[in-house]
Amino acid sequence: MNQTITAVTGLEAGHHTDLEHATGCTVFLCREGAVGGVDVRGGSPGTRETDLLRPVHQVDQVHAVVLSGGSAFGLDAASGVVAFLESQNIGFKVGTKDNPVVVPIVSSAILYDLGLITSEVRPGPEEGRSACLAATSDPMTEGSVGAGTGATVAKLGGSEQGVKGGIGSAAITLSTGQTVAAAVAVNAVGGIFDYTNGQLLAGPRRAEGGFGDPVAMLLTGESNSPAGPVNTTIGLVATDAQITKEDANYLARVSHDGLALAIRPCHTARDGDSMFAMATGHNKSPVDLTSLGAAAVEATAQAVLRAVRKATGLGGIPSISELAA
Amino acid sequence: MNQTITAVTGLEAGHHTDLEHATGCTVFLCREGAVGGVDVRGGSPGTRETDLLRPVHQVDQVHAVVLSGGSAFGLDAASGVVAFLESQNIGFKVGTKDNPVVVPIVSSAILYDLGLITSEVRPGPEEGRSACLAATSDPMTEGSVGAGTGATVAKLGGSEQGVKGGIGSAAITLSTGQTVAAAVAVNAVGGIFDYTNGQLLAGPRRAEGGFGDPVAMLLTGESNSPAGPVNTTIGLVATDAQITKEDANYLARVSHDGLALAIRPCHTARDGDSMFAMATGHNKSPVDLTSLGAAAVEATAQAVLRAVRKATGLGGIPSISELAA
Numbered sequence: 001m002n003q004t005i006t007a008v009t010g011l012e013a014g015h016h017t018d019l020e021h022a023t024g025c026t027v028f029l030c031r032e033g034a035v036g037g038v039d040v041r042g043g044s045p046g047t048r049e050t051d052l053l054r055p056v057h058q059v060d061q062v063h064a065v066v067l068s069g070g071s072a073f074g075l076d077a078a079s080g081v082v083a084f085l086e087s088q089n090i091g092f093k094v095g096t097k098d099n100p101v102v103v104p105i106v107s108s109a110i111l112y113d114l115g116l117i118t119s120e121v122r123p124g125p126e127e128g129r130s131a132c133l134a135a136t137s138d139p140m141t142e143g144s145v146g147a148g149t150g151a152t153v154a155k156l157g158g159s160e161q162g163v164k165g166g167i168g169s170a171a172i173t174l175s176t177g178q179t180v181a182a183a184v185a186v187n188a189v190g191g192i193f194d195y196t197n198g199q200l201l202a203g204p205r206r207a208e209g210g211f212g213d214p215v216a217m218l219l220t221g222e223s224n225s226p227a228g229p230v231n232t233t234i235g236l237v238a239t240d241a242q243i244t245k246e247d248a249n250y251l252a253r254v255s256h257d258g259l260a261l262a263i264r265p266c267h268t269a270r271d272g273d274s275m276f277a278m279a280t281g282h283n284k285s286p287v288d289l290t291s292l293g294a295a296a297v298e299a300t301a302q303a304v305l306r307a308v309r310k311a312t313g314l315g316g317i318p319s320i321s322e323l324a325a
Numbered sequence: 326m327n328q329t330i331t332a333v334t335g336l337e338a339g340h341h342t343d344l345e346h347a348t349g350c351t352v353f354l355c356r357e358g359a360v361g362g363v364d365v366r367g368g369s370p371g372t373r374e375t376d377l378l379r380p381v382h383q384v385d386q387v388h389a390v391v392l393s394g395g396s397a398f399g400l401d402a403a404s405g406v407v408a409f410l411e412s413q414n415i416g417f418k419v420g421t422k423d424n425p426v427v428v429p430i431v432s433s434a435i436l437y438d439l440g441l442i443t444s445e446v447r448p449g450p451e452e453g454r455s456a457c458l459a460a461t462s463d464p465m466t467e468g469s470v471g472a473g474t475g476a477t478v479a480k481l482g483g484s485e486q487g488v489k490g491g492i493g494s495a496a497i498t499l500s501t502g503q504t505v506a507a508a509v510a511v512n513a514v515g516g517i518f519d520y521t522n523g524q525l526l527a528g529p530r531r532a533e534g535g536f537g538d539p540v541a542m543l544l545t546g547e548s549n550s551p552a553g554p555v556n557t558t559i560g561l562v563a564t565d566a567q568i569t570k571e572d573a574n575y576l577a578r579v580s581h582d583g584l585a586l587a588i589r590p591c592h593t594a595r596d597g598d599s600m601f602a603m604a605t606g607h608n609k610s611p612v613d614l615t616s617l618g619a620a621a622v623e624a625t626a627q628a629v630l631r632a633v634r635k636a637t638g639l640g641g642i643p644s645i646s647e648l649a650a
C-alpha cells in the first residue's frame with residue numbers, strides 16, 4: 001500500500017539524485033492541473049511562481065511543484081520542468097485557435113545544500129527534466145534522494161556538527177476516503193523532535209557523543225544564530241479532495257504547524273521554510289476543511305520524521321540510523 | 326520571582342474579570358511605547374489596529390495591546406484603553422506646538438466567549454478602562470480571569486463537551502539577560518497537548534469519562550468542524566530586547582509555532598488565532614533573533630499549558646484541575 005504522497009490520485013513524483021555532488025531535485029507532476037496554494041514562513045526563502053498561487057490572483061491550476069537543492073541557482077531546475085511540460089502540451093491554455101499557446105505553471109522552492117561536497121554543481125534544466133522523466137505514481141522513494149540528497153539538519157553548532165537530512169513522505173486517508181499527504185525535504189537549522197513523545201531525534205552532535213538539545217542551546221546561550229542561509233525546509237501537501245484555491249492556501253498555511261511540531265527551532269531567519277499545496281480534485285466527497293487541515297499537519301510532521309529516519313550519510317555527515325548502529 | 330509577562334521591564338498587565346457573565350478583558354500597557362508586531366493565522370479573526378503594526382507602515386510605537394472576550398463587540402474595550410491613555414497624555418505625538426494632539430496606539434484582538442453564561446454582556450470601554458486601572462508590573466494573575474474568563478477549549482465534540490480555558494503566561498530569560506515572555510488567552514476549538522511528552526492534557530470530554538483525542542477524532546471522522554466561530558486563541562509575546570519593527574513582527578510570527586506545539590488542531594477556520602509582539606527596548610544587549618524567536622516559541626507554548634492548568638470551571642464547563650480532583 002502506498003503510504004507516500006503519490007497515494008494522491010493524479011499526482012506523480014520523480015527525483016533526480018546526484019550523490020557525487022550531494023544535490024538533486026524532486027518534481028511533483030499533476031498533468032491535468034491541480035488547484036494550488038503556498039505559504040512562505042521562513043526568513044530566507046528562494047521561490048519561483050508563488051505569487052500566482054495566492055488568492056485573488058487569476059491562475060487556479062498548477063501543473064508541477066519543484067523542490068530543489070542548489071540554493072537560488074536551483075530555481076533553474078523548474079525551467080527544465082516547464083520545457084518538459086510544454087513538450088507534452090501540458091499547461092494553461094492561452095493564445096488563439098490558430099495560434100494556441102500552452103503555458104505550464106510550475107512553482108518551485110529551493111534549499112541550501114551548497115558545499116556539503118561542492119558548491120559548483122547545482123540542479124538546472126537538465127536535472128529538472130530528468131526528474132520529470134523519472135516521475136511515476138509509485139510510492140515515492142524517501143531519504144537522501146532528490147531535493148533531500150544534500151540536506152542536513154541540526155546545524156546550530158555549525159554545519160560540521162549536523163546530522164543528515166533528506167526527503168520524507170506520509171499519507172493519511174480520512175474516513176471520507178479523501179487522502180491528504182505530504183512530502184518534505186528537511187534541511188533545517190533546527191533539530192528534529194518526535195512530537196508524539198517529545199524525544200529529540202536529531203540535534204547538534206556532541207564531541208563526546210549524543211546530541212545537544214537545540215532549543216536549550218539557544219536559551220542558555222551555548223549557541224546562537226549560525227552565519228549564512230545554509231538551511232531551509234521545503235515541501236508539498238497534496239490531496240485528492242476537491243477544494244478551492246483559498247482552501248489550498250489554507251492547507252499550505254497549516255502544514256507549517258506540522259513543521260513546528262517536528263522541527264525546533266523552525267521558521268528562523270536562516271530558514272526559508274516554504275510549503276506548497278496541490279489538490280487534484282479526484283475525490284468529490286464533501287469537504288471538511290478542519291479535518292483536511294488536521295491531516296495536513298499530521299502528514300507533514302510525519303514526513304519530517306521519516307525524512308530524517310530514512311536519510312543516509314553523505315559528505316561526512318552521518319544519519320541518525322548510522323549513529324544508532 | 327516574576328515568571329509572567331510583566332517580568333519584561335516597561336510592561337504592565339491588568340485584567341477586568343466578569344465572572345457573573347463569563348467574560349472579561351486584559352490590557353498590556355507600555356506607557357513609554359513599545360515596538361510592535363502582529364501575525365494573524367486563524368480563519369476567523371477579530372482585530373483592531375493590526376495593519377499599522379506591519380512593516381512598511383509608519384507607526385513604530387504601540388502603547389497597549391488589548392485581549393478581550395465578547396467577540397467582535399469586545400473590540401470596544403480598546404476604546405476605553407485609548408481614552409484612558411489620552412487622559413494620561415500617552416500616545417503618538419502629532420499636531421502642532423500650539424495645538425498638540427496625542428494619539429494612543431492600541432491594538433486589540435478578541436475571542437468568542439458569548440453564551441457560556443450569556444451573550445448579552447460583552448467588554449466595552451468601561452471594562453477596558455477598568456483593566457487599565459488594574460494594570461501593574463506585579464506578576465500577572467493567570468487562569469479564568471481577564472480575556473480568559475469565559476475561554477474554553479477542546480470543543481470538537483461541541484461546546485458542552487469542552488474544558489475550561491483561561492489566560493496563562495510564561496517568561497524566559499536568556500543568558501544575555503534579555504527576557505522573552507508570553508501571555509495567551511486560550512479559547513481553541515482544539516485540544517491541549519503537553520508538547521514536552523506528547524500527552525493530551527485536555528480533549529473533548531467523553532460521557533464515560535476521560536478525553537477524546539481531538540486529532541484522532543478528526544482523522545477518523547468521529548468529529549468534523551463544529552458550527553460557528555466559537556473559538557480563538559489570542560496572545561502577546563513581549564521582550565525587553567531592543568529590536569526593530571520587522572523583528573517584532575518576526576517574533577509574533579514564530580510565536581504561532583508555540584501555539585502549534587500545544588494546541589491541536591490549531592489555526593483552524595473556526596479559530597481567529599492572532600499573536601501580537603511588544604518590545605520595550607530596556608535591554609540594550611546585542612540581539613540574536615534566533616534565540617529570541619526560540620524563547621518566544623517556548624514561552625508561548627508554556628503559557629498555553631499554564632492557561633489550561635490554572636483555569637477554573639465556569640458556566641458548567643470544568644477545568645482539568647477539577648476533573649483530576
